[in-house]
Amino acid sequence: MRHNVNSDSRNESEESGWKNSRILIVEDDAHISDIIAAGLQREGYRCTQAYSGSEAMLQLEQSTYELLVLDLMLPGLSGEALMGRLRGELSSSVPVIVLSARDQLDHKLELFGLGADDYVTKPFELAELLARVHAQLKRARPDREAETESYRHRELVLDNRTYQATVKGEPLTLTRQEYRILELLLKHPSRVFTKQDLYTLAWDEPYMGEDKTITVHISNIRNKIKAHCEQNYIDTVWGIGFRLSRTDS
Structure with a gap:
């Protein structure tokens, strides 16, 4: 995996008013999870880390998050199963960015069908993931004051x-x-x-x-x-x- 920890991404989250957005990172590889968390925290986001699908479900049932970064290959409850429960029994529309080593189009379409909002293929540059996180949060809370209610x-x-x-x-x-x-x-x-x-x-x-x-x-x-x-x-x-x-x- 290519980690660009010293990315050139600017503190757009702070500038756009999303500095304190809560993000749940669901990744069983502690090293990758820590690198993602460090990058997001430098951007001003608040991160919680879960290392299995079951642990993530407990977090989702107990707390509110603005975005999930979700690996698919998880012990116990898979990423696909977690997303199904998120959109189903939890009735949550929180944005989900999927991390996966598979890049086939059919696989991506299947995940979009399950409710994924974005897809990042491993290995990835941290700067790209940070940009996609920011884009999803921007879409989730756009400035629509002038729009019809x-x-x-x-x-x-x-x-x-x-x-x-x-x-x-x-x-x-x-x-x-x-x-x-x-x-x-x-x-x-x-x-x-x-x-x-x-x-x-x-x-x-x-x-x-x-x-x-x-x-x-x-x-x-x-x-x-x-x-x-x-x-x-x-x-x-x-x-x-x-x-x-x-x-x-």
Whole structure:
């Protein structure tokens, strides 16, 4: 693993008002965990370290965190199982950055389907991980004072004060990107978004041409809505992209 402990990353967390964000590092390799913690602490973040999935679950049940850095190969409860319980029984939308030595596209898409917000392949530069942490926290708490407090389409409501989505009054457990995609569709109900549009706007990153990423997220949103409502809320515009549904079908 390439560790760039003396990174050139600036103290952006302090400058942006996130100096005290609490981050849970779930990594069974104590050496790697300590290096990550040291880098994050230099940026002003408060870190808690867990060395197994079971220990991490206890921490998540007892405390609140703004972000998780999650290794997959953990003793006992795996990273995938932990993320499933996080999004399921804990109904948490806290951002999760996954660490894994596997870099296959299908594996990444599977993790996004489970609720991961970002993915860093081992070995990695510490500066890159710090930048991704900052980006996730920025997306999680953007400055939206001038924006509308809520958006509604039929029985789907997004509340920008609490960053919660409901359909028929039932809460939807969405990842950050899923929430952002729905927000874009509701803010611009007459616009057709290409996959490139959605990726660029929801991830704040250049589009890398991975069409399946957007398709998986749209499918996840539809399934979560369908669990409470049979109406279709997202239309596929074949050959172009997606838009907010205009009908009740």
